[in-house]
Amino acid sequence: MVSQTPHTGIRERLGELCYSAGLLNPLQKMRAWWQKDLRILAYHRVMPVPDPEQYEFDMELVSTTPEEFREQMTLVRERYRPMRLSDVAAAINAGHPLPPDAVVITFDDGYDDNYRIAYPILKELGVPATFFISTGHIDSGRPYAYDWLVHMILLSDASRLELPELGMDVPMPATRDERRALAGQVLDNMKEISALTQAAMIRRLEDEWQMPSEHARPADCRPMNWDQLREMRAAGLEIGSHGVNHWMLSKLPREELEREVLDSRNALLRELGPMPLLMSYPVGSNRAFDRQVIEVTRDAGFDLACSYISGTNPRPADNRYSLYRIAVERYYGKAWFAALLAMPGVVGYPTPAHLATTDERACL
Numbered sequence: 001m002v003s004q005t006p007h008t009g010i011r012e013r014l015g016e017l018c019y020s021a022g023l024l025n026p027l028q029k030m031r032a033w034w035q036k037d038l039r040i041l042a043y044h045r046v047m048p049v050p051d052p053e054q055y056e057f058d059m060e061l062v063s064t065t066p067e068e069f070r071e072q073m074t075l076v077r078e079r080y081r082p083m084r085l086s087d088v089a090a091a092i093n094a095g096h097p098l099p100p101d102a103v104v105i106t107f108d109d110g111y112d113d114n115y116r117i118a119y120p121i122l123k124e125l126g127v128p129a130t131f132f133i134s135t136g137h138i139d140s141g142r143p144y145a146y147d148w149l150v151h152m153i154l155l156s157d158a159s160r161l162e163l164p165e166l167g168m169d170v171p172m173p174a175t176r177d178e179r180r181a182l183a184g185q186v187l188d189n190m191k192e193i194s195a196l197t198q199a200a201m202i203r204r205l206e207d208e209w210q211m212p213s214e215h216a217r218p219a220d221c222r223p224m225n226w227d228q229l230r231e232m233r234a235a236g237l238e239i240g241s242h243g244v245n246h247w248m249l250s251k252l253p254r255e256e257l258e259r260e261v262l263d264s265r266n267a268l269l270r271e272l273g274p275m276p277l278l279m280s281y282p283v284g285s286n287r288a289f290d291r292q293v294i295e296v297t298r299d300a301g302f303d304l305a306c307s308y309i310s311g312t313n314p315r316p317a318d319n320r321y322s323l324y325r326i327a328v329e330r331y332y333g334k335a336w337f338a339a340l341l342a343m344p345g346v347v348g349y350p351t352p353a354h355l356a357t358t359d360e361r362a363c364l
């Protein structure tokens, strides 16, 4: 989310080489003999890549373009076994193995391009997907807080960025590029402080800079609404929880944590009717959820939960409340994407968080 520059390392070159040599398909088939892991792709936004000089929100949330998304979903349909996440849960509950090459498509946050752009493509191709939404934003239509923070830093006419909460006090850079980099640094640093302090900090900046999000409805940063979600659900797509306010659940007092999980669950059931309960922890790194978050999620009746830690799931029954995902980034070309799916352990980047949670996973 923070990285501004594409990776250009050996893993991509290897993936692209295998792709252009026509090796991916045989390698994938061979791999499926011994490695029957569940791959879950994680997207945020699907939209044409905007001009960074004009665009006033977080570029890092653009996962792919409409054209590339169509190519990606076509590949998933042709070479893999796309599954609904609730069918994965049902198979785990029944003790049934998943089919080889099972792939699940997921989206986080609930931006309206998911409805306008991704949904028609998924419907046309018959590929199932799960959309994790922050229900408070669907209720209110307010822009997402982290995106709004980036927006404020890009456009503010303040001369300094003063964030005592983060120990930051720096002159406001002149160029938009520099401001984007600074906003990325702020987002990163924020993830160390409590969720309520994060929210209060953003509110304070909104007041000080007179840039309130309360009535702002920018077209480029708009959540879906419940009618759109009802239509998607009627078409067979799945909707899950991404909290109410997109707060990092492990950074909340117990009472607030329970409220985020239960209120988001109740909003889903109230607006969309009975459904299998699926969760994606906001932010999703190993700092964003812990044992207590998992317990509250499980006790609220959720069947499965996704993290944002990079990896595949060889035995999803073992980590059903902290499933690993493969994030799709906008700078992946066709070859890299294909290689990432065919050889995820080789081409994908393991995050330190993945390694850090391996032990913890065994205890869950």
Ligand SMILES: [Zn+2]
Pocket: 108, 109, 242, 246, 282, 283
């Ligand atoms: Zn999110």
